[in-house]
Amino acid sequence: xxxxxxxxxxxxxxxxxxxxxxxxxxxxxxxxxxxxxxxxxxxxxxxxxxxxxxxxxxxxxxxxxxxxxxxxxxxxxxxxxxxxxxxxxxxxxxxxxxxxxxxxxxxxxxxxxxxxxx
Amino acid sequence: xxxxxxxxxxxxxxxxxxxxxxxxxxxxxxxxxxxxxxxxxxxxxxxxxxxxxxxxxxxxxxxxxxxxxxxxxxxxxxxxxxxxxxxxxxxxxxxxxxxxxxxxxxxxxxxx
Numbered sequence: 458x459x460x461x462x463x464x465x466x467x468x469x470x471x472x473x474x475x476x477x478x479x480x481x482x483x484x485x486x487x488x489x490x491x492x493x494x495x496x497x498x499x500x501x502x503x504x505x506x507x508x509x510x511x512x513x514x515x516x517x518x519x520x521x522x523x524x525x526x527x528x529x530x531x532x533x534x535x536x537x538x539x540x541x542x543x544x545x546x547x548x549x550x551x552x553x554x555x556x557x558x559x560x561x562x563x564x565x566x567x568x569x570x571x572x573x574x575x
Numbered sequence: 576x577x578x579x580x581x582x583x584x585x586x587x588x589x590x591x592x593x594x595x596x597x598x599x600x601x602x603x604x605x606x607x608x609x610x611x612x613x614x615x616x617x618x619x620x621x622x623x624x625x626x627x628x629x630x631x632x633x634x635x636x637x638x639x640x641x642x643x644x645x646x647x648x649x650x651x652x653x654x655x656x657x658x659x660x661x662x663x664x665x666x667x668x669x670x671x672x673x674x675x676x677x678x679x680x681x682x683x684x685x686x687x
Contacts, residue, residue: 490674497662500619500677513672516576547618562607562668564675566618 459484461567463548469573470538478533478570480548487553489531494545506531538574546570577602577669581678588655589686596681598665599647605669608641608648614661655685
């Protein structure tokens with residue numbers, strides 16, 4: 458079944474550690490995103506990508522970095538985690554050209570990775 | 576760039592009553608307005624959307640209206656049920672990047 462998969466779902470880690478949050482999608486979408494969200498709160502776009510070798514910064518400044526080497530894979534990395542990075546990180550994907558052939562560009566979200574930095 | 580304001584931030588209704596959530600947007604070029612529902616501990620999921628060439632859209636108990644002139648759109652839920660309790664996000668797509676810009680969310684509580 459087409460979906461977006463995020464690992465780990467939960468991560469508790471100490472300050473200064475390097476972490477990578479994995480995101481893979483089998484939706485066949487070109488565009489992918491990372492959102493940061495405190496539980497039930499506002500969704501902040503931190504990174505997005507139009508396709509392979511494309512990465513862009515979102516509206517909220519973030520110390521994290523992303524890469525897009527394969528269409529289906531969009532990992533997020535924090536080189537040195539801090540308590541201020543504690544949050545939920547949601548990966549999402551969509552069609553790149555909404556409006557064509559009736560596509561709306563609907564955003565499909567993964568289940569999220571909840572990060573706690575001690 | 577686009578800015579989306581959403582009101583109210585919290586809404587409590589009795590089961591069976593109607594609920595209305597309102598959003599305004601700033602970019603007149605925005606052309607797509609979805610609504611997402613996020614249940615506690617779950618991922619946001621699309622429940623209804625509307626394009627800028629349509630004024631109203633219904634799907635069973637939910638409906639969305641769009642006023643392009645005033646640049647606002649609203650979500651209407653009729654005959655609310657406890658399972659409607661969730662956080663609802665409106666969004667608008669516009670700008671050169673075509674990304675969705677979300678409102679801050681409305682926490683809806685439906686009391687039995």
